[in-house]
Amino acid sequence: DAGVIQSPRHEVTEMGQEVTLRCKPISGHDYLFWYRQTMMRGLELLIYFNNNVPIDDSGMPEDRFSAKMPNASFSTLKIQPSEPRDSAVYFCASRTGYGPGELFFGEGSRLTVL
Amino acid sequence: QQPVQSPQAVILREGEDAVINCSSSKALYSVHWYRQKHGEAPVFLMILLKGGEQKGHDKISASFNEKKQQSSLYLTASQLSYSGTYFCGTEAGGYQKVTFGTGTKLQVIP
Numbered sequence: 001d002a003g004v005i006q007s008p009r010h011e012v013t014e015m016g017q018e019v020t021l022r023c024k025p026i027s028g029h030d031y032l033f034w035y036r037q038t039m040m041r042g043l044e045l046l047i048y049f050n051n052n053v054p055i056d057d058s059g060m061p062e063d064r065f066s067a068k069m070p071n072a073s074f075s076t077l078k079i080q081p082s083e084p085r086d087s088a089v090y091f092c093a094s095r096t097g098y099g100p101g102e103l104f105f106g107e108g109s110r111l112t113v114l
Numbered sequence: 115q116q117p118v119q120s121p122q123a124v125i126l127r128e129g130e131d132a133v134i135n136c137s138s139s140k141a142l143y144s145v146h147w148y149r150q151k152h153g154e155a156p157v158f159l160m161i162l163l164k165g166g167e168q169k170g171h172d173k174i175s176a177s178f179n180e181k182k183q184q185s186s187l188y189l190t191a192s193q194l195s196y197s198g199t200y201f202c203g204t205e206a207g208g209y210q211k212v213t214f215g216t217g218t219k220l221q222v223i224p
Contacts, residue, residue, distance in 0.1 A: 031210070033212070042216035045213055045214070103148075
């Protein structure tokens, strides 16, 4: 089975540009999480969805960040406008809805904002 | 709120043991442990549920003391392949979101 798929793997953009990161969770997984990883702050939870509905977006840094999950097989994380401090690796992860269980991470999207 | 991990970094020689600690200010339902190699995604090691559970995975084991809201990861007879950053992830208030600590960088040298 395919794992969690993220795209793009690498993105270099200039400050002020819009960035869209994409994620396809594992089929049948009810939960989807977006994390941001930096050296200083480790793995930060940005937002998570259950059955395509956003449950907790308290980790989203500011209004420049938005996330959607239009269906069970696709989610996007958008940054508009991007800033250099947004440079990080963004991970998407999914899990089943049956009790506690492991998170399956995608390979991550490395974002560099110049 | 992120759980707190200690130490932040540790260097071991092959065959030595290490303990990584994770503590939270919240009542926990579960604790996850993951290992991340440089440039790769975190990989699941184990999950511990409330109830004072202990688990083992080869020579890596962990304990969970729910009263103290703490978990510890034990690596015995370390191997070069154990090198990486270890993250604990905690679930509070039900089995939903997993919040990670800042990680412990472990390096095993020959």
